[in-house]
Amino acid sequence: MRVLIITADGFEDTELICPMYRLREAGFQVDIAAPEWGEVTGKHGYHVSANLSLDDVEPASYRLLLLPGGKAPALLRETPKVLDIARAFAADSRPIAAICHGPLILLSAGLIQGKKATGYKTTARKLEAGGVMYEDSEVVVDGNIITSREPLDIPAFMSEIMKAIAPAQD
């Protein structure tokens, strides 16, 4: 069972690290992709090893795409390969989870227009202007897309993520 996190320097540290640990606790292999393979550094100085470059990503291998926030999404949403990967997850109806500034990547990929979503408070106008039905809630689920606002929402965010990626029950 594998899940994918896409990030870059300037990520919000806890929005990457806490979900990464939570997913590992549940037995998932967590791959981390960045524009370049190697170490990425968060806003608060944590270093995380990106074991993949974006070019190495095979979306069909993963049960989930997770997009942490911070400053990384500003770069990532301008990166065509990131948008292609997100669209590949959406095309297969695989879960995509984004928090804080992460939902802006989904906006750039054209994946949340006309859908309910949330994001960091300063992104609300941009999301709404792009056609998103913005909700000021700790977590919003619309189809396969799960969004949250900020680090304090991580418990609700992870709760919905774990439901979305739970193995099918017989």
Next chain:
Amino acid sequence: MRVLIITADGFEDTELICPMYRLREAGFQVDIAAPEWGEVTGKHGYHVSANLSLDDVEPASYRLLLLPGGKAPALLRETPKVLDIARAFAADSRPIAAICHGPLILLSAGLIQGKKATGYKTTARKLEAGGVMYEDSEVVVDGNIITSREPLDIPAFMSEIMKAIAPAQD
């Protein structure tokens, strides 16, 4: 269902924040106690609100005591009230979890002498000199005491914590 984290300024941010979010996700109310009520600041600059001072803590109210690491344990292990609280959990056979430098608090409280435990690598000699059977493992469980070494061990640490505090099965 309530759990208690005891900390102070200089905590290892992810060792407090990731378990706090994980426990909230599972539906626990997480109380945070510090020498003084109010904001505490981690090594990496995260601020967390301590809703209790040490003097306000009633150990019998909690299902778990969690002791994050970082620089906070150096102060806390010299604080008699902290040692009294830890001993109260142990006397009732309530789970105690400590990571990184946190196990040194349990050493000062006399709770892990003769037991298996782990902790941050630089604490190994001190723990062994104090009579602990140190193991270099991601998580060590001996009776009601759960210990881990460092942030990367958080998935294994939380997995054992969740087992220890799961509601009794009928």
